[in-house]
Amino acid sequence: MRLLYSGTSPYSAKVRMAARLCGIALDETVVDTTVEPDELTSVNPLGKIPALVLDDGQALYDSPVICEYLDRQSGNRIVPQTNAEWLAAKRLEALADGVVDAAILIVYENRFRPEEIRHQPSMDKQWRRAERGLAAIEREIGEVPAEPTVGHLAVAAMAGWLDIRFADRWDANHAALRDWAQGFYAAFPALADVKPKV
Numbered sequence: 001m002r003l004l005y006s007g008t009s010p011y012s013a014k015v016r017m018a019a020r021l022c023g024i025a026l027d028e029t030v031v032d033t034t035v036e037p038d039e040l041t042s043v044n045p046l047g048k049i050p051a052l053v054l055d056d057g058q059a060l061y062d063s064p065v066i067c068e069y070l071d072r073q074s075g076n077r078i079v080p081q082t083n084a085e086w087l088a089a090k091r092l093e094a095l096a097d098g099v100v101d102a103a104i105l106i107v108y109e110n111r112f113r114p115e116e117i118r119h120q121p122s123m124d125k126q127w128r129r130a131e132r133g134l135a136a137i138e139r140e141i142g143e144v145p146a147e148p149t150v151g152h153l154a155v156a157a158m159a160g161w162l163d164i165r166f167a168d169r170w171d172a173n174h175a176a177l178r179d180w181a182q183g184f185y186a187a188f189p190a191l192a193d194v195k196p197k198v
Helices: 010-022 063-073 083-112 120-141 150-165 175-187
Strands: 002-005 027-030 051-053
Touching: 002 010, 010 063, 010 083, 010 150, 063 083, 063 150, 083 120, 083 150, 120 175, 150 175
Parallel strands: 002 027
Antiparallel strands: 002 051
């Protein structure tokens, strides 16, 4: 199977971590979404990463779907199957992905719009969303099981990405969450190798 991804993307990092925990080798190809390469848009019409091309040519996207597929292929190594544990893992994944969804809009506003037409109230609103999500994750992170789930992976990928994009803004208010992420990567060094990087 072939994964189209970006090394900076937290969604890509989550999928790459999932593949490692599931024991599934992927042929990984870096793509630049800003140029909308045919290599990507031909398999994902949305032009978004990550995209997983299966052996039969079918493509899967986005990261929650890919992680679910990898989990099913591995006999449920990262998505618990009891109702309560499933709910906790998927809820944590949704929170972490939601924090990134909000914060990435700030990145795009700064990257793609000239300064004179950037909309600060919109960026402030997105950061408030991210902050609420981070606070919720921080309240819950101490209760997660030791065995990593897709929720752990989403939080670790989110934290790695925030370290790149918002280092001066996020960790001062969320030291416990930052410490959790550092401990997670220390405990799983093979996953640290694929966390978001510039």
